[in-house]
Amino acid sequence: MRIGELAQRAGTTAKTLRFYEKQGLLPPAERTPSGYRAYEPDAVNRIDFVHRGQAAGLTLAQIRQILDIRDSGGSPCEHVRDLLHTRLTEIEQQIARLTALHDSIAVLRDAAAEPAPDTCDPGLVCRYI
Amino acid sequence: MRIGELAQRAGTTAKTLRFYEKQGLLPPAERTPSGYRAYEPDAVNRIDFVHRGQAAGLTLAQIRQILDIRDSGGSPCEHVRDLLHTRLTEIEQQIARLTALHDSIAVLRDAAAEPAPDTCDPGLVCRYI
């Protein structure tokens, strides 16, 4: 299988697969005599794993760590648990920050709801912010 | 006032102020005969406005739009209202996405809590993801 077909089967682009290879997410592909990348059908699984990792909010660097552990014969379970735990707390913090930002913007918007363009002080640029 | 003092008064760095000027957030500064930027004391207000805009979750490009309207003699109130409204809905969507992501990661984490390293299929890389 060449890179275009693999990309289509895995739901991505050839460009992205070359990028993944350069990032170490995919092992250097076998080559045909003419230099084309040649893949086994199970290469799709690896790309699917990358996509599942992304869907779980992991960065490519984190996904690569998991793959490296697996590729060197280890069992990445514990590392995966740690990553998921860390991502959970990060997301919780991010939600908290966004919620606080949401509330403070809502206050500004409410203040901006009552029109008072004439009382604006140009030195302050905008009385609503 | 030179750029270093202004930066200190406004709670930022000289580097950042030059960057703001290049981005059009600050008007090109007056210059001393030797080429140093020279600022009036009220330049602090403009930088404060930039900071308040950032605190409201606006990008520098959006803050610049507001400043451009004000600088050309307009009253940016309505535009500000639109920006705040748009930011609010964006943040709400972002919170919804993060909450969904949080929940799906929590499911993965719970599955990963029960150790089963031997049943892992190396072809799948990790049964938890």
Add this chain to the structure above:
DNA sequence: CTGGACCTTCCAGTACAGGGGAAGGTCAAG
């Protein structure tokens, strides 16, 4: 007059996940 603090411009890089496009090689069909 010298040292150090400050200033100037310009170039380059950070993190993130690729995308765009050039210049050229390969392969199968018509």
Add this chain to the structure above:
DNA sequence: CTTGACCTTCCCCTGTACTGGAAGGTCCAG
């Protein structure tokens, strides 16, 4: 034999808000 689809490497670009550093000019105190 040519056309068109596919492939290769290469380098630069995207957006965000800066930050670092080099090379050189200015200013003030001692």
